[in-house]
Every structure is written in structure tokens, then in C-alpha cells.
Amino acid sequence: MLCKLSLKNIKKSFKDYAIYFFTLILGVAIFYVFNALDSQTVMMDVSKSTEEIIELMMTMLSGVSVFVSFILGFLIIYASRFLIKRRNKEFGIYLTLGMSKRKISLILFFETLFIGIISLIVGLLFGILLSQAMSLVVANMFEANLTKFAFVFSSSACIKTIIYFSIMYLLVMIFNTISVSKCKLIDLLNGAKKTEEIKLKNPYLCIIIFIVSCLILGRAYYTVTHDFLTLQEVTDIIKPIMMGAIATFFIFWSLSGLILRIAMSIKKFYYKGLNSFTLRQFSSQINTTVFGATIICLMLFITICLLSACLTMKNSMNANIKELAPVDAMFTVNMNMDKYYEKYRNYGYNDSQIKNSHYTAKEMFELFDFDITSYFKDYIEVNTYATPDLTMNNTLGSKLNSIRIEFPFLAYDTMESIMKISDYNRVAKFYGIKEYSLNENEYMIVADFKSMVSVRNIALKNNETINLFGHTLKPKYDSCQDGFLEMSSQHINTGIILVPDNVVDEEYLVQNHLIGNYKTNNKKEIAEIENSINKLDEDKKANEYLLPSGSTKLAIKEATTGLSAMVTFIGLYLGIIFLISSAAILGLKELSESSDNKERFKMLRKIGTDEKMINKALFRQIAIFFMLPLILALIHSIFGIMFAVKILEVFGTEELLPSIIATAIFIVIIYGGYFLITYYSSKNIIKERL
Amino acid sequence: MKNILKVDKIEKYYGSRSSLTKAIDNMSFEVEKGEFVAIMGTSGSGKTTLLNCISTIDKVTSGHIFVGDLDITKLKGNELNKFRREELGFIFQDFNLLDTLTAYENIALALSIQNESSSLIEQKIKKVAEELDIKDVLNKYPYQMSGGQKQRVASARAIVTDPKLILADEPTGALDSKSSKMLLEKFNYLDELGATILMVTHDAFTASYARRVIFIKDGKFFKEIHKGKDTRKEFFDKIIDVVTLLGGDLNDAL
Numbered sequence: 001m002l003c004k005l006s007l008k009n010i011k012k013s014f015k016d017y018a019i020y021f022f023t024l025i026l027g028v029a030i031f032y033v034f035n036a037l038d039s040q041t042v043m044m045d046v047s048k049s050t051e052e053i054i055e056l057m058m059t060m061l062s063g064v065s066v067f068v069s070f071i072l073g074f075l076i077i078y079a080s081r082f083l084i085k086r087r088n089k090e091f092g093i094y095l096t097l098g099m100s101k102r103k104i105s106l107i108l109f110f111e112t113l114f115i116g117i118i119s120l121i122v123g124l125l126f127g128i129l130l131s132q133a134m135s136l137v138v139a140n141m142f143e144a145n146l147t148k149f150a151f152v153f154s155s156s157a158c159i160k161t162i163i164y165f166s167i168m169y170l171l172v173m174i175f176n177t178i179s180v181s182k183c184k185l186i187d188l189l190n191g192a193k194k195t196e197e198i199k200l201k202n203p204y205l206c207i208i209i210f211i212v213s214c215l216i217l218g219r220a221y222y223t224v225t226h227d228f229l230t231l232q233e234v235t236d237i238i239k240p241i242m243m244g245a246i247a248t249f250f251i252f253w254s255l256s257g258l259i260l261r262i263a264m265s266i267k268k269f270y271y272k273g274l275n276s277f278t279l280r281q282f283s284s285q286i287n288t289t290v291f292g293a294t295i296i297c298l299m300l301f302i303t304i305c306l307l308s309a310c311l312t313m314k315n316s317m318n319a320n321i322k323e324l325a326p327v328d329a330m331f332t333v334n335m336n337m338d339k340y341y342e343k344y345r346n347y348g349y350n351d352s353q354i355k356n357s358h359y360t361a362k363e364m365f366e367l368f369d370f371d372i373t374s375y376f377k378d379y380i381e382v383n384t385y386a387t388p389d390l391t392m393n394n395t396l397g398s399k400l401n402s403i404r405i406e407f408p409f410l411a412y413d414t415m416e417s418i419m420k421i422s423d424y425n426r427v428a429k430f431y432g433i434k435e436y437s438l439n440e441n442e443y444m445i446v447a448d449f450k451s452m453v454s455v456r457n458i459a460l461k462n463n464e465t466i467n468l469f470g471h472t473l474k475p476k477y478d479s480c481q482d483g484f485l486e487m488s489s490q491h492i493n494t495g496i497i498l499v500p501d502n503v504v505d506e507e508y509l510v511q512n513h514l515i516g517n518y519k520t521n522n523k524k525e526i527a528e529i530e531n532s533i534n535k536l537d538e539d540k541k542a543n544e545y546l547l548p549s550g551s552t553k554l555a556i557k558e559a560t561t562g563l564s565a566m567v568t569f570i571g572l573y574l575g576i577i578f579l580i581s582s583a584a585i586l587g588l589k590e591l592s593e594s595s596d597n598k599e600r601f602k603m604l605r606k607i608g609t610d611e612k613m614i615n616k617a618l619f620r621q622i623a624i625f626f627m628l629p630l631i632l633a634l635i636h637s638i639f640g641i642m643f644a645v646k647i648l649e650v651f652g653t654e655e656l657l658p659s660i661i662a663t664a665i666f667i668v669i670i671y672g673g674y675f676l677i678t679y680y681s682s683k684n685i686i687k688e689r690l
Numbered sequence: 691m692k693n694i695l696k697v698d699k700i701e702k703y704y705g706s707r708s709s710l711t712k713a714i715d716n717m718s719f720e721v722e723k724g725e726f727v728a729i730m731g732t733s734g735s736g737k738t739t740l741l742n743c744i745s746t747i748d749k750v751t752s753g754h755i756f757v758g759d760l761d762i763t764k765l766k767g768n769e770l771n772k773f774r775r776e777e778l779g780f781i782f783q784d785f786n787l788l789d790t791l792t793a794y795e796n797i798a799l800a801l802s803i804q805n806e807s808s809s810l811i812e813q814k815i816k817k818v819a820e821e822l823d824i825k826d827v828l829n830k831y832p833y834q835m836s837g838g839q840k841q842r843v844a845s846a847r848a849i850v851t852d853p854k855l856i857l858a859d860e861p862t863g864a865l866d867s868k869s870s871k872m873l874l875e876k877f878n879y880l881d882e883l884g885a886t887i888l889m890v891t892h893d894a895f896t897a898s899y900a901r902r903v904i905f906i907k908d909g910k911f912f913k914e915i916h917k918g919k920d921t922r923k924e925f926f927d928k929i930i931d932v933v934t935l936l937g938g939d940l941n942d943a944l
Contacts, residue, residue, distance in 0.1 A: 268807075273802055277795075284790050606782075606786065607775060608771045608773070608774030613803060
């Protein structure tokens with residue numbers, strides 16, 4: 001009997017709450033899809049290192065899933081609160097008929113159970129379908145070929161989804177039971193009639209709070225964009241974020257009163273058509289959802305920042321590889337390690353490795369009976385030098401103390417890398433980047449890591465001379481020049497000092513680099529070569545001689561695609577969940593008030609308002625309600641993205657604009673979609689003829 | 691005098707062929723300009739249906755209703771809305787004020803949906819507020835007003851557009867006797883100013899304020915009486931006589 005009642009209730013409200021069911025189903029589906037990502041790789045041809053990255057990605061994603069389940073749980077509980085409130089009268093009738101509260105709880109229990117089961121089943125089916133399409137995306141991300149197309153189903157993801165959502169629904173059941181047991185019959189029966197008291201907030205208080213909030217917000221914006229360098233620890237960012245969140249809350253609080261006040265004072269606007277009605281509707285809506293609007297605004301803000309940052313990172317990293325890994329491979333070996341025995345000992349090298357470190361990379365490979373050059377089409381060998389007499393303490397010269405105060409965490413005692421200008425030019429020619437020339441007694445610095453460049457430029461601008469191997473050198477340029485030696489996916493060259501060839505003392509040789517292009521272009525063959533190099537590590541000799549460490553285009557590419565796939569998926573996952581949650585809350589809030597609105601629109605029709613005017617009023621009301629959090633979130637995001645750009649400097653941010661456009665399209669589709677669904681369902685609800 | 695309302699042989703059926711209910715069965719009457727007419731009948735006699743048909747909220751099955759020269763049974767879609775907002779004024783038993791708006795804004799809405807300018811709106815509201823004695827409550831919300839005040843605000847909304855015809859559906863139904871009396875006196879005042887009022891009620895006391903009372907029974911015209919030169923008390927006694935004749939639940943009047 002109770003079961004039947006529950007089923008009927010669900011059926012009855014299905015149309016009104018299509019948006020809620022839809023969101024639940026989408027939530028389940030997305031949860032499944034992202035947790036089942038690894039199963040897609042079954043049908044792909046991926047290398048071992050890619051597999052490892054995928055494994056790491058899955059660990060990250062399952063961590064994110066816990067967070068996601070909190071968000072969805074919050075959404076479901078928040079939503080069910082609306083739904084229960086709206087049904088107060090129904091419960092009141094049950095109680096007057098003599099039904100016990102326990103039984104009402106039971107009805108709600110069954111309802112949640114049915115909704116849970118239906119949404120889980122439909123959501124999982126939808127998710128399984130969606131994950132088939134997802135395999136194309138995954139293959140594309142990892143630049144892998146789809147070897148075969150197979151229908152994939154991840155039972156572990158499926159079970160995980162069921163467990164997580166069961167816990168969420170269980171919490172909702174407990175929550176519902178508590179809220180039912182607390183309610184009073186008289187409130188239930190009169191709940192519908194009781195009109196909310198409409199209090200106009202004191203306009204002066206509103207203005208003051210609005211201005212204060214704007215100031216706090218401005219201060220937070222300033223901190224993350226201009227006062228950026230005061231943020232040394234990860235926890236320092238919490239303060240501006242908290243300031244922003246609190247300011248957001250009070251801006252909504254004051255704005256809900258101010259907008260109405262301002263509109264009311266413009267009589268020509270206020271008393272035109274249904275404007276007064278629409279504005280009142282909006283203001284009563286926002287008044288009761290200041291907290292919700294704040295949360296939604298912040299979620300939208302995070303979504304926008306997250307998505308544009310992740311996409312920028314992905315695009316920039318892929319673009320960077322072309323620039324920063326221009327050749328196939330580079331092998332580096334430490335030389336003259338015995339000179340700094342203690343230091344290398346601490347790094348974990350053994351005695352014989354340190355003692356036997358007088359071979360170049362090429363010679364070292366030969367010791368391992370491996371003729372690396374036979375695989376190369378062309379190659380070069382260059383050296384880098386370092387001396388304890390030239391650390392950053394020396395290169396920064398007289399500016400050291402002021403820089404130290406500003407950047408206390410730099411490693412000032414590390415030896416600087418020194419290269420002969422002719423060596424660097426050979427590398428530059430090989431890489432196809434800019435070559436330089438130096439006169440006697442001149443030095444220059446090549447670097448591309450932006451923050452370090454700015455630190456070094458302070459000293460260079462001051463024309464600081466350096467003393468090296470008995471020579472005094474002055475800088476040729478007043479700023480760092482672009483360039484790099486080590487291949488990588490990011491701009492991480494913190495600085496190489498280039499000096500005239502005759503200055504260098506060969507005794508201070510610390511590293512030898514072998515840079516080359518393979519004869520073959522075939523990815524598989526290259527992977528084989530590099531595999532055999534990696535296998536040398538298992539050779540007994542590896543204990544006596546230090547094997548040169550390689551940094552190859554292929555490895556960099558795989559790491560990069562892996563990393564970019566990871567950030568993209570995490571960004572997408574959180575982005576979608578945040579977006580659908582916030583849009584769903586707004587939509588539900590609007591729809592849960594539709595029964596009140598129905599009465600109001602009925603009155604408007606009775607006094608002869610045109611259908612067109614009513615639709616326009618409804619559209620505007622919902623549009624303002626959806627737009628307000630979005631607008632504030634957009635303003636937040638401008639500064640958030642500026643901050644993210646600084647954080648992501650090493651990855652390069654050239655691809656920012658396309659990412660922002662992609663994010664905008666994404667938001668317009670999901671958020672806009674929810675807006676339209678809300679509008680059309682509201683229209684449907686109020687449509688009923690007189 | 692010119693007819694404002696002419697109801698011509700209207701019929702209204704509900705239900706299907708197998709179980710047909712005749713809510714209004716071949717009814718005709720006329721209301722002249724400036725008249726104050728009450729329609730009385732027992733519950734189920736069809737008085738609310740009649741009012742709904744006149745106000746175009748419901749459609750007649752057959753027959754015609756003319757307001758001025760316009761046959762409103764032929765109107766469709768937005769013409770209906772236009773007719774309602776420009777030619778009719780409504781007063782409902784449960785006030786039907788928008789709870790989110792102040793009294794002033796509620797009255798203004800009737801004008802603003804006709805695209806009146808805000809200065810004209812202000813003028814008109816000032817005038818109507820004085821006539822109905824609601825100047826003090828203009829800035830209050832419905833929940834801050836008494837029933838009588840609410841109904842006078844609703845009345846102000848109904849007459850502020852200068853409608854051809856004011857329709858009132860049990861306007862005193864939710865009011866105490868003191869507020870009822872006050873409201874009805876205001877109706878008399880409006881009548882003197884030249885408004886045409888058609889009021890539906892089942893309460894003899896309320897009806898006694900009208901100048902003519904039309905009695906309907908089972909969807910048919912039953913009888914009508916004119917106040918003529920009678921005092922209100924005498925007219926009330928006459929109404930009670932007819933009510934006794936009608937029988938039913940109208941005996942409970944005052």
C-alpha cells in the first residue's frame with residue numbers, strides 16, 4: 001500500500017521534476033564514465049609508460065570521485081529539501097487521516113529507493129553507452145591507434161558507482177526521516193498559505209555592505225594578481241579565496257535588495273508591463289537563495305578557471321613539445337664527480353661510479369658495448385661546466401640582498417651552469433634556435449623560465465660583472481636571452497651562463513651531452529632502440545660506471561600526452577559535475593516555486609495579461625536568476641585565470657584564448673541547456689488555461 | 691438607456707453525452723449602463739458559471755453575450771486578453787492580489803499591462819485610492835492588510851482602468867460584516883459615479899445594496915426585482931421573500 005503510494009507520487013511528479021531525474025541520471029553516467037576510463041585502453045595499442053600514466057590517472061580520478069560524490073550528495077540533499085517542502089500539504093493530509101510519521105517516512109523511503117534504483121539503472125546504461133564513445137576521445141588523447149573496437153564494460157566502475165550512490169541515497173533517506181519527524185501538523189497544513197514576509201532591506205545598509213564587499217573582493221583580486229609574490233605557501237591562497245567567498249555572499253545579499261530599490265526608483269521602467277512583477281519575483285527568489293547563489297557562483301567560478309586552465313595546459317604542452325624537444329634524443333653523463341665526492345655521495349652514487357666518471361657519454365656507451373652513434377643520422381657532443389666560485393650569490397652581485405628579501409626560497413648556493421659560446425651555438429644550430437656571439441670579456445645568460453628570467457634581469461640590468469676562472473666578464477645584454485639546452489615539455493631553463501671559449505677551464509667540466517637524431521622515423525623502432533638503452537641498466541657494469549641518462553622526444557611526448565590527458569579528464573570531470581550541479585539547483589529552485597507561480601500567473605491572466613507578456617516575464621525572471629551567479633563568476637574568473645596563468649607559466653600560456661573559447665562553449669551548452677529546460681518546464685507548469 | 695451587457699439565450703453544458711449537466715439553460719437578460727445588478731441563486735444554480743462566461747474565463751456552449759456592441763463569444767486568444775484588460779474589471783472572493791507586490795503595485799499592474807505611462811498611473815491610482823479610502827495602505831503588502839482593505843484594493847484595481855463593466859464574484863464572501871458593509875457602501879458610491887457593476891452573491895444582505903436583483907435557479911432565469919424607491923431595509927425584506935420562495939440554503943441570510 002505504501003509502496004503503491006510512493007510509486008504513484010513519483011509518476012505524478014515525474015514531469016515536474018524531469019530536470020532532477022535528468023541530473024541524477026547524468027551524474028551517475030558521468031561518474032561511471034570517468035571511473036571506467038581505464039577499461040577503454042584495452043582496445044588500444046599503448047606503450048608501457050603510457051600504461052603507467054593511465055594507472056596514475058585512474059588513481060587521481062578515483063580521488064576526484066570522492067570529492068565529486070560529496071558535491072552530488074550535497075546536490076541531492078539540497079534538492080530533496082525543496083521537494084519535501086513543496087509537499088508539505090500532502091503530508092499534512094496524510095497526518096490528518098491518521099497516518100503515523102513513521103509511515104510517512106516510509107513513503108519517502110520507498111520514493112527515494114525507487115528514484116535511486118531507476119536513476120542508477122538508467123544512468124549506468126547511459127554511462128556504458130557514453131563510455132563507448134569515450135574510447136575514441138581516450139584514443140585521441142593518448143595518440144594511440146584503436147586496434148580493435150570492442151564493447152567495453154567495467155564491472156569495477158559499475159560496482160563503485162552503485163556503492164557511492166547507494167551511500168548518497170542512504171544519507172538522503174536519513175535526512176528525510178529527520179525532517180519529517182520534526183515537522184508540525186499545523187505548519188504542514190498552513191504552509192502553502194503562509195506567504196513569506198517581504199522585507200525590503202535598508203537601502204543604506206545595502207549600499208554600505210555592497211561597497212565593503214566590493215572592496216574586500218578588490219583586495220582579494222589584487223592579492224592573487226599583483227601581490228602574487230606574497231603567496232609563498234600553498235595555504236596562503238586560502239585567505240584570498242575565503243575573502244572572495246564571503247564577499248560574494250554579501251554582494252548577493254546586498255544586491256538582492258539594491259537591484260529592486262534601484263529599479264523601483266526608475267518609475268518609467270518599473271511600472272512598464274510586467275516589470276514590477278518580474279523584479280519582485282526575482283528579488284524574493286534571490287532573497288531566499290543567497291547562500292545557494294553563493295555556492296553556485298563559486299562552483300561556476302571554479303569550473304571556468306579549471307576548464308580554461310586545464311585546456312590551456314594541455315594545448316600549450318602539446319605545442320611546446322615541437323619547440324622544446326626539437327631533436328630525437330639527448331644523453332647526459334656526469335663527469336669529474338670525484339671533484340665533489342661528498343655531494344655526489346649524498347645523491348646516491350656509489351664510489352666506483354664517482355671514481356669512473358671521466359668518460360663522455362659516447363665513450364660511456366661504448367664501455368657498455370653499445371654503439372649508440374650507429375643509430376644516429378647525425379649528432380653533436382657538448383659540455384657544461386660549473387664551479388663553486390660561481391653560484392647565484394655571485395651572478396646576482398650587488399642585487400643579491402634585495403632579491404633575497406623578495407624571493408627567500410631560491411637556491412642561491414647552487415652552482416651555475418656554464419657553457420662555451422661555441423658549444424651553445426652548435427646546439428642552437430642543431431636545434432634550429434637562435435645563435436649568439438660574444439666579445440672578449442663578455443658573458444650572457446640564456447633562460448626561458450619566466451620567473452627566473454625576471455630575477456636574473458634585475459642583476460643584468462644593473463650591469464653586474466662576474467669573476468670566472470680569473471677573468472672578469474661583463475654582461476653583453478641587459479636581459480636574459482631566449483634559449484635552452486635540456487629538452488623538456490616546458491619552459492624550465494633557469495639559466496645557462498654563456499662565456500667566450502677561452503675563458504673556460506676544462507678542469508671544471510661537469511657534464512657531457514650527446515645530442516642526436518635517429519636514422520629512423522618509425523615510432524616502433526625508436527621505442528625499441530630506447531628500450532635496449534634502458535635495458536643496459538641491468539648490465540653488471542652499471543654498478544661501476546654511471547650510465548648516461550637520456551631525455552628523448554618520445555619519452556617527453558608520452559609523459560606530456562599522459563599529463564595533458566590527466567588534467568583534461570580531471571578538468572572535464574569536475575567541470576561537468578560542477579556545472580550540472582549548479583544549474584540543477586537553480587532549475588529545481590525555480591521549478592519548486594512553480595506551484596506558487598502558477599497561482600500568480602493565473603491572476604495575471606485573469607486581469608487580461610497577454611500570453612506573450614507572461615512568457616516574456618517568465619523568461620526574464622529565470623534568465624536573471626541564472627545570469628546573476630554566472631556574471632559574478634565570470635568577473636571572479638577573469639582574476640582567477642590571471643592567477644592561473646602565473647602558476648602555469650612554465651607550461652606556457654600561449655593557448656589561453658582558444659581554451660577560454662572552448663570553456664565558454666562548454667558552459668553555454670550545459671548551463672544554457674539547463675536554463676532552457678527550466679524555462680520550458682516552468683512554462684509548461686504555468687500554461688494551464690483559466 | 692444603452693445596454694452595456696446583453697446576455698442572449700446562452701447555454702452551458704458540462705460533461706459528456708451520457709451524463710450531461712446543464713449549468714446554464716437558455717438564459718437571457720440585459721444590464722444597462724450605470725446599473726448595479728446582483729445575481730442571486732442557491733449553490734449550484736449556475737451563478738459562478740454565468741460570471742465565468744461573461745468574463746470570458748469560460749466559453750458558452752451556445753448563445754451570445756454582447757458587451758457594448760462586441761460579441762465576446764466570438765473572441766479568440768489574445769483578443770480575449772485584450773477584452774479582459776480593457777473592458778472588464780474583476781473583483782474576486784479571495785481578492786486575488788499578488789502577494790509579492792504592494793497595494794500600489796497591484797493596482798498599477800492593471801494599468802501597466804495596458805502600457806500606460808508611469809505618470810498617468812500615479813495620477814489614476816491617487817484618484818482611485820481616495821475614492822476607495824485606501825490611501826494609507828498603498829505601500830503595504832497584502833499580508834499586512836485586513837480582508838476589507840484587501841478587497842478595496844482589489845476593487846481599486848478593477849475600476850482603475852475605467853472598465854465598461856465591473857464583475858464581482860462574491861466580493862463579501864471572505865469579509866466580516868463590518869468590512870462587508872463598508873465595501874458595499876463603496877460599491878454604491880461607485881455606482882453613483884456611473885460605474886456598471888454586476889455582482890454575484892448568495893447573501894441577501896449583500897444583494898440588498900444593488901438596484902436590481904436577478905434570481906436564478908437551476909441555470910434558468912427565475913425572477914428579478916427592482917429596488918425602485920424602497921429603502922435598503924425594505925428592499926432587503928423583498929429579497930428575503932423571494933429567497934424563501936426559492937428555498938434552499940439562502941434562508942441563512944443575516
